[in-house]
Amino acid sequence: MTRFANFCAGPASMPTAVLERARDEMLNWQGLGASVMEISHRGSHYTQLAEQTEANLRQLMNISDDYAVLFLQGGAALQFSAVVLNLLNNGTADYLLTGAWSQKAYQEAKRYETLGLGKINLVATGGEAGFVDVPDRSQWQLDDAASYFHYCPNETIHGVQMFQVPQVDAPIVADMSSCILSEPIDVNKFAMIYAGAQKNIGPAGLTLVIIRKDLLDRASAYCPAVMNYQNQLDNGSMMNTPATYAWYLAGLVFEWLLEQGGVEAIAKINHAKAKTLYDAIDGSDFYSNKVNPAYRSIMNVPFQLADDALDKVFLAESEQAGLLNLKGHRVVGGMRASIYNAITLEQVQALTAFMAEFERKYG
Structure with a gap:
């Protein structure tokens, strides 16, 4: 069988070695006589898989115990709302727009402003120039008391990437869907990182959230239970049945990365x-x-x-x-x-x- 070079933006190419291992384990995972997608996520075998996957991610990104790591569903787009409902807390949130995805996050956040849950502040936008550059820092309009600062370090559509973490006073929230695990970052500079899996992590259907634990008490009363980060942490990211096969494949990718x-x-x-x-x-x-x-x-x-x-x-x-x-x-x-x-x-x-x-x- 020939594997072609797949330059898709997402769902994206996965390591051949990972796909081959998944193929070999498809019908009989760990000698259980069943596929990993057929066993209970509450059972000891899957619980061990989930714990090891998190441990490997923590090793890859040097994530301290000060942060919760969640394996959620809904894609990064659901986090556009979840971030607001968990962190805005009737305050102000700063949004920097460097491409289509940060713009979508901003537009979604503005919906909650109309509901009276806080204010969404546009820091600056590169849209007028066609999103081919990052607005100069002198143009930024930051709120001194912002609850958080949101940006997208890498924009898949326009091909713009910010390599330096913005120097701002507010807790930084980053949509790293398309750049997570591509190069080292200092997680401690961020209040929260979220990422859809379908670029560098695994197949679509899984979303990572890495969030400082001291921020988990800010959720709005309007926040749905399954979108509440504290609830998900308390339930091991399993308030409902998780995306078990995508979680498993992400674990294989993390192992592959460690091997590289x-x-x-x-x-x-x-x-x-x-x-x-x-x-x-x-x-x-x-x-x-x-x-x-x-x-x-x-x-x-x-x-x-x-x-x-x-x-x-x-x-x-x-x-x-x-x-x-x-x-x-x-x-x-x-x-x-x-x-x-x-x-x-x-x-x-x-x-x-x-x-x-x-x-x-x-x-």
């Missing part, structure tokens, strides 16, 4: 992949990337061809070459290569070789 040498080792590969692709784009008059080089994502690389009329040809021929899902988001157009952890350097090199040959034929 951890986040530090995978970061070196990720930066090499990004450099290879950006060098190919910058070294050509046929391809272009509009993002300020200081904020170019190492996970999601949008690029345009010199002639839009060639887009369909590029996509058709790249697919024939085993290079899948390179179509850019409809908001941006052009192409986009998402090069998450499971994408290898060799696959990126295959893409740049194809790009060079395509330019030779049509440039």
Whole structure:
């Protein structure tokens, strides 16, 4: 069986070794004569799996006991509401907009402002410039008493990434759906991190929440029980039946990452992949990337061809070459290569070789 290079933004490529192990364990997990997706999440075998998965994530990200780690459902989009209901506490929340996903989080949060649960403050937006840059710090309008500051370090659609944690006084909440585990971060600089699984963690259906325990007493009375972080912590992320198979696969990915040498080792590969692709784009008059080089994502690389009329040809021929899902988001157009952890350097090199040959034929 041939595995192609899948550059999809999400659900994204997963490590082949993880998929092969899941295949081998599909019908008979740990000698139980049943699949892991068929056993009770309350049983000792699954409880041990859940505990080991959390322990491995804590090791990978150096997460201290000051933080709760939750394995939830609903995707990162549900957290757009959950963050407000758990942390706003009738105060003010600061939102920095650097792309489509931080904008969606802001728009969702504003709904709760109309219900009188607090104020949502727009710090700054890069939307007027097409989200190809991060607004200069001099433009930021911060609230001195904000309950939290929300931002998205990596924007998958526009390919903008903030590599430095913003220096603000408010507790920082970060949507790391598309950059978690891609390079080392200092978790202690954040009040909360949340991430949908379908980029660097595993399949869609699971959402990670890493939150400081001292923030768990702020939930609004309107917060649904299953969205209340304290309730989920008290119930081991199992107030209702969790996404057991996605949780299991996330555990396999964490084990795979540890075998690769951890986040530090995978970061070196990720930066090499990004450099290879950006060098190919910058070294050509046929391809272009509009993002300020200081904020170019190492996970999601949008690029345009010199002639839009060639887009369909590029996509058709790249697919024939085993290079899948390179179509850019409809908001941006052009192409986009998402090069998450499971994408290898060799696959990126295959893409740049194809790009060079395509330019030779049509440039």
